[in-house]
């Protein structure tokens with residue numbers, strides 16, 4: 117059950133997506149620096165040295181030009197004519213090599229950070245509480261996983277050393293200008309603070325448009341995934357045009373945000389260039405004045421003008437890098453807000469593995485609510501003896517699935533406690549609690565892998581003999597061996613290459629191999645036709661032997677297999693007993709039996 121905002125535009129949004137908006141970037145920069153950049157300090161040092169070299173050589177270029185003008189053109193020194201081009205070639209070759217190294221190292225650091233973040237996100241995905249995952253749309257998660265991490269990569273790769281390089285380069289050129297002629301230097305540099313102010317004003321607008329762009333990407337992914345999942349319903353209800361219109365709205369809204377970002381981003385180049393033009397013109401005027409009325413040489417003037425021309429290029433790069441950095445910070449914030457989602461199901465200090473002998477389950481005055489104040493399990497106390505087959509019956513929404521979820525510790529009770537073989541599940545390790553039970557659902561989950569891998573999913577250490585034995589016990593071998601590749605046959609996405617009954621029997625074999633003493637069933641036969649169901653029922657009888665079984669039952673045949681029936685109503689167990697005793701009592705079970713349960717199975721009626 118996915119609990120999200122109302123669908124105004126086909127875009128469900130989880131709380132973390134709202135939390136990711138806004139805020140200061142420094143904590144994020146510090147976090148990335150500490151956790152992801154610091155471990156790569158050697159690479160960073162290499163990149164920094166390389167980029168510093170690039171900066172320093174850029175600062176040297178105006179001086180080389182000055183020498184060329186003064187000593188070759190005016191001084192007519194042939195020795196300089198012969199040596200200077202060689203020096204320039206050598207400097208430029210080294211500079212290019214350093215730049216190549218710097219860029220390569222930058223890319224390696226940036227991609228390393230993305231890999232770190234993707235690993236962390238995936239770990240979070242598999243370890244997060246069920247409640248959190250149900251609030252997050254899977255496609256929005258995928259969008260953060262693929263898109264946002266890539267934006268962090270771009271930002272890290274481009275900014276890590278480029279900011280330092282361009283800063284150093286600007287400083288080197290500014291120093292060169294000030295050394296050559298302090299007054300001229302100040303004239304050219306006077307435009308810089310103005311550019312900083314003008315560009316800074318775009319930041320706020322850009323922050324909001326980048327947010328909207330990333331959200332739009334997530335919303336669109338959600339929409340595509342929902343439409344693909346529900347494509348049969350979309351077609352059957354003739355909603356193709358409505359779905360296309362809904363997607364159109366999200367795409368247009370995202371486009372508006374992208375254009376807004378592009379607009380803010382486009383401002384930085386012209387602003388810097390426009391101001392550089394003014395600075396340059398002022399420098400020509402003052403320099404020319406000094407040339408005519410003062411004592412500025414042509415070489416000094418040319419060297420200076422070269423520096424003045426060069427200094428705006430790194431400044432322009434810095435202006436656009438701040439936009440890249442801003443985008444990266446916003447994307448990183450979205451990544452971290454998922455990673456930082458606190459886990460509610462945690463292990464207590466010193467948690468020990470559950471020692472399961474027989475599989476006795478006790479609920480002691482258990483209260484549980486998904487949303488505060490609306491209990492879904494409302495004061496349930498029940499003792500299920502080991503080896504007992506229990507059917508859970510009740511109206512829709514009465515809490516049967518939630519009861520199973522609590523046994524698996526997908527959620528913790530708000531009050532009361534649940535024990536398995538006398539041990540509170542909250543004091544045991546989570547993995548041992550999950551190992552105690554095997555879960556079989558209406559729609560078996562198979563992964564796009566071989567039949568063997570699907571059977572051995574919960575027990576990767578199992579050998580071939582054990583896999584075959586489990587398949588035999590689950591009546592699955594009879595359809596596996598005739599397949600051309602037998603156990604090595606791939607089952608396709610979600611087991612799509614197998615029939616419903618075959619999928620279910622693979623899932624049973626998986627549960628058999630796991631050997632858990634407790635079986636939790638959510639009416640696994642309900643989606644099958646009569647022939648498949650007969651086979652599956654046979655399998656179930658074998659599986660039930662010697663195990664504690666809790667089965668949600670919508671059919672009379674399932675209920676009749678039970679030693680004990682628990683009747684749920686609005687989160688409470690209102691009746692317990694056998695089929696005959698409960699029918700005789702004439703309560704809720706009797707009514708359900710005559711309406712819903714019998715309805716699921718006309719023959720039994």
Ligand SMILES: Nc1ncnc2c1ncn2[C@@H]1O[C@H](COP(=O)(O)OP(=O)(O)OP(=O)(O)O)[C@@H](O)[C@H]1O
Nearest residue numbers: 117119250486492511512513514515516517518519
């Ligand atoms: N993840 C969730 N977040 C919020 N509420 C939930 C969640 N899952 C279930 N509920 C609510 O809890 C109540 C009990 O749901 P549950 O699935 O346990 O009922 P059920 O008896 O198994 O129903 P059914 O027979 O229809 O499957 C319902 O009102 C349902 O809307």
